[in-house]
Amino acid sequence: MARLSDTIEEFLKLLLKESEGQLEIQRNELANYFECAPSQINYVLATRFSLEQGYYIESRRGGGGYIRIVHLDIEDDDYIYRLITEQIGVKISQGESENIITGLLEREIITPREASIMKAAIDDKSIAIPASLRDNVRASILKGMLTAILASYEES
């Protein structure tokens, strides 16, 4: 007996193929369709549609809420993807972060203005919290911004 999570995963991946890598669902509707708890949908998304697996999730609560799943079209050697999944760990210093951003600029992956914005976001002055936490927050901010850049390739 195939696990329900696998069935839902397949279903979503089929829909994604049919819709050019972008998909919007309603959690309750889908849970209803598969007769499962709504939170199982979150489980499936967390375990099968993570960033490491090349997916980007966006959602909104309240009336008219939705969950959007984007299949990122990533090559194995994608520079940004590897930064996110391999180079940047759970913590990173300001200096290292700046080097990464400068590297992106040199490769013309980002514009000079994007580089300034990103550097401002990961600056110690912006992240004014105890040092024990700062490098962790910086790492997640940097990864978040890089993910946004990856996802931006899917738009249009």
Add this chain to the structure above:
Amino acid sequence: MARLSDTIEEFLKLLLKESEGQLEIQRNELANYFECAPSQINYVLATRFSLEQGYYIESRRGGGGYIRIVHLDIEDDDYIYRLITEQIGVKISQGESENIITGLLEREIITPREASIMKAAIDDKSIAIPASLRDNVRASILKGMLTAILASYEES
């Protein structure tokens, strides 16, 4: 199910474009047109046409009453400066921050990709620290990024 509030927002922004940034409506008439409670109009105005999003609302009650919506027409650098010095305090929520960023995008002060990067930087998921600190950190990150954008105007 599309949100009615979004429909009303679009409708008003279309009208605003056609009328050079200034518009007068009658609350009841509009509510009637969209078959909703009059107070929903106030909701739309409060959540989508706030000062931080670059709009100014003026109204009058009584016979011949009206609501005037004005799309603030100020220079880009001035607009950013006011955001930094007046709209953003020492703390700010994710929602308000997103509104500000969306406002910049609508004015074409930033590009869609810059908007995505900025939204990623101020996301709760990126700033994973105790709530008591989060909004303060977010405010300084946002101000930092805005300052970077402001600086990009000087360099040319």
Add this chain to the structure above:
DNA sequence: ACAAGGAAAGGTCAAAGATAGTCAAAAGCA
């Protein structure tokens, strides 16, 4: 003229409704 009262707006706020998220316990399976 003028005060009073009613009509015609718009404003506020809290409750109800509609979604999605989190987390840990229970259940299933290898």
Add this chain to the structure above:
DNA sequence: TGCTTTTGACTATCTTTGACCTTTCCTTGT
């Protein structure tokens, strides 16, 4: 036994509605 899956209680967020309030304008009686 130890990992994965499933479930459900509780939480967070966004939207819609309705009851009640305030302001302004107009009419009418004196």
